[in-house]
Amino acid sequence: MSTVTLTRVRRAYNGAWSLDDVSLTAPEGKVLALLGPSGSGKSTILRLIAGLEPLDAGEIRIGDQLASSVGVTLPPEQRRLGMVFQDYSLFPHLTAAANVGFGLDKLARAERDALALRWLDRVGLKHRADAYPHELSGGEQQRIALARSLAPQPRAVLLDEPFSGLDPVQRAELRDATLATLAEAKTTALFVTHDAEDALQVADRLAILKSGRLLQEATPREAYDRPTSIDAAAALGPINVFSGRVESGAITTPFGPVAAALPNGTAAQAAVRAEALALSPGAAARVIEVRPHGAHDLVRIEAQGAIWRALVPARSTLGESVDVTIQPAGAFAFSA
Numbered sequence: 001m002s003t004v005t006l007t008r009v010r011r012a013y014n015g016a017w018s019l020d021d022v023s024l025t026a027p028e029g030k031v032l033a034l035l036g037p038s039g040s041g042k043s044t045i046l047r048l049i050a051g052l053e054p055l056d057a058g059e060i061r062i063g064d065q066l067a068s069s070v071g072v073t074l075p076p077e078q079r080r081l082g083m084v085f086q087d088y089s090l091f092p093h094l095t096a097a098a099n100v101g102f103g104l105d106k107l108a109r110a111e112r113d114a115l116a117l118r119w120l121d122r123v124g125l126k127h128r129a130d131a132y133p134h135e136l137s138g139g140e141q142q143r144i145a146l147a148r149s150l151a152p153q154p155r156a157v158l159l160d161e162p163f164s165g166l167d168p169v170q171r172a173e174l175r176d177a178t179l180a181t182l183a184e185a186k187t188t189a190l191f192v193t194h195d196a197e198d199a200l201q202v203a204d205r206l207a208i209l210k211s212g213r214l215l216q217e218a219t220p221r222e223a224y225d226r227p228t229s230i231d232a233a234a235a236l237g238p239i240n241v242f243s244g245r246v247e248s249g250a251i252t253t254p255f256g257p258v259a260a261a262l263p264n265g266t267a268a269q270a271a272v273r274a275e276a277l278a279l280s281p282g283a284a285a286r287v288i289e290v291r292p293h294g295a296h297d298l299v300r301i302e303a304q305g306a307i308w309r310a311l312v313p314a315r316s317t318l319g320e321s322v323d324v325t326i327q328p329a330g331a332f333a334f335s336a
């Protein structure tokens with residue numbers, strides 16, 4: 001396992017930056033999640049690290065080795081990386097065991113078979129060693145793909161949306177199983193997702209991207225509790241935004257004040273997480289709509305013409321109007 005470091009990396013397609021000056025580090029033996037909406041550049045980062053494409057500026061190092069810089073692109077097979085993609089990409093004509101053994105061709109047959117079985121065991125699929133991919137569920141195929149990528153002891157493993165295409169139950173199970181396997185293997189992992197929950201659950205560190213730019217790199221806790229911008233806050237869950245001016249250290253929103261450590265008079269924006277709004281019987285805001293949202297209800301409330309969303313415990317009894325308390329831990333202010 002090795003640290004993977006990107007320094008001021010840029011990549012353009014057809015004259016437009018698809019990655020613009022991105023620097024980030026995947027620490028040795030940890031999971032770094034690349035989180036962002038479609039088109040934010042997540043897969044481009046993986047392709048550049050894998051050596052599938054050249055970069056246009058900056059450099060990429062895997063451990064001490066310079067893997068990519070302008071005019072230098074170490075071929076993929078010399079990078080010693082593992083890869084897992086969302087479409088599993090197992091060889092259909094090979095059994096599960098043969099798929100896992102595929103990258104172990106330098107070993108003698110018996111050794112290779114034993115190691116493949118050991119990896120199948122690690123992902124809980126030893127009993128399916130002789131099954132062909134079409135005989136396995138999507139989640140099982142993905143676990144085989146993970147075992148195949150890790151068996152040759154890569155310096156780092158790249159996972160591109162590995163849980164998409166699975167139903168929610170399979171997804172949660174596979175997420176937990178993958179995390180356990182990565183932790184056991186102590187492999188550096190870069191994991192692409194557009195799902196905030198996946199990123200928060202799986203990552204040791206998060207890199208939040210938008211439009212080819214890195215918005216924030218932090219631990220999941222830091223990113224959630226101390227976002228550095230409105231966009232970074234919005235990447236981790238629904239937020240409410242209000243534009244106003246700072247007065248006496250706060251922005252006064254229709255639903256209450258949000259503390260702002262900015263000079264008085266500054267044009268600023270408040271961002272309040274939907275789960276940071278506590279509702280109680282009262283008359284400050286009108287309840288427009290209540291909808292189930294898993295363990296929560298999503299409630300739309302209106303005050304002074306503004307409509308905000310609140311996530312409250314499911315089946316809370318709310319009347320037609322409520323008082324609103326903004327919990328400071330989920331409320332942030334940014335200069336506009």
Ligand SMILES: Nc1ncnc2c1ncn2[C@@H]1O[C@H](COP(=O)(O)OP(=O)(O)OP(=O)(O)O)[C@@H](O)[C@H]1O
Nearest residue numbers: 013014018036037038039040041042043044045194
């Ligand atoms: N080969 C290519 N040719 C032209 N444009 C490309 C190419 N690959 C990526 N892009 C563009 O670069 C930007 C980033 O794409 P990328 O696939 O890295 O985003 P992403 O965050 O992985 O998105 P998704 O979640 O949809 O996979 C997009 O605007 C995309 O259209």
